[in-house]
Amino acid sequence: MDDDALIALAARLAxxxxxxxxxxxxxxFAVERKRDFSPVTAADRMAEALIVDGLREATPDIPVVAEEEFEAGVATRAAGRFWLVDPLDGTREFAAGLDSFAINIGLVQDGAPRLGVVALPxxxxxxxxxxxVGAWKEDAAGARSAIQARRPPPEGPVVFASRHYADDPRITEFARMHGASRIVNIGxxxxxxxxxxxAGDLYPRHGETMEWDTAAPEAVLRAAGGTVAQWDGTPMRYGKPGWRNPPFLARGMP
Structure with a gap:
């Protein structure tokens, strides 16, 4: 499959x-707790089975690394190309009845995101x-349009931050140092x-994330002209032992 076919596959499964x-x-649904006490639901498991089965059937030569399989002890190894799947990113929000949760399907090539699809159910x-190449957004009616990150407006950047870290003083200080016009907390x-x-400009992340949390959305943001890097400017790398990310900063256009 070429890249167009791979992203079409990911979009269909998402x-x-x-x-x-x-x-x-x-x-x-019921909310259960995993080994790390984070929540998991039937939605996580159902979505993952659907996505993983679909990817393995269509692209048997590309390994699939998925969150719930990893938690269950399935040790898939990274390769030159591999899929990273988070079947329900933002399970806390989903379990709380909030709307900010996502489905992430990303393809990593040579340690960096190549393409990604993020669904907001x-x-x-x-x-x-x-x-x-570029990024796009498809609305609920199926209409698709090209999207692009923006340069910060004159009144100051909009800072996005995780709802779970809404009270983190590091976010407040970051926003102050960058002259932010406002902070928006979503999951x-x-x-x-x-x-x-x-719709915004900066997303600082100090807390822990896993590679399946970021591979697909990083691909979308980079394709739209934005950047994602560690705090020292080093690019994010994928396929690390344990799949854990360092803290990072995502931004729109400089």
Whole structure:
């Protein structure tokens, strides 16, 4: 498959997974706890099975690394190309009845995101990006349009931050130092997507994330003209032992 076919595959599976997640939400669900005490639901497991099975059937030569499989002890190794899947990014928000949760399907090539699709099930939006080519957004009606990150406006940048870290003084200090006009707290990979479509400018992340949290949305943001890097400016790398990310800063256009 070429890149266009791979991103079309990811978009189709993300759309199907989004429908499954919303069906679980409508029917009601129990919240369980994983080994690290983070929440997991039937929606996480159903979406992951749908995505992973679809990727492995269509691209048997590309390994798939998925969050819930990893938590269950499945040790898939990184390769020159591999998929990273977060079937429900923002499970805390989903479990709390909030709308800021996402489905992430990213393809890593030579340690960097090559392409990615992020679905926002609650709004029906799907974002896609192919690094070096461009990014797009599809609305709930299926209309697709190109998107691009923006340069910070004269009144100051909009800073996105995780809802879970809304009281973190480091975010307040970061916003002050950058002359931010406001801080917007939302969960999941939606923050990357809003930067990619030009609705904000900066997303500082101090807390822990995993590679499946960021591969797909980083691809979308970079394809839209934005950047993601460690705090010292070093590019993010994927395929690390344990799959944990360092702190990072995502931004729209400089």
């Amino acid at each position: 759309r199907q997974a989004a429908e499954a997640v919303m069906a679980v939400r409508a029917a009601g 609650a709004s029906g939006e799907i974002f896609g990006g192919l690094v070096g 999941s990979a939606e923050k990357f997507c809003r930067l990619a479509e030009g």
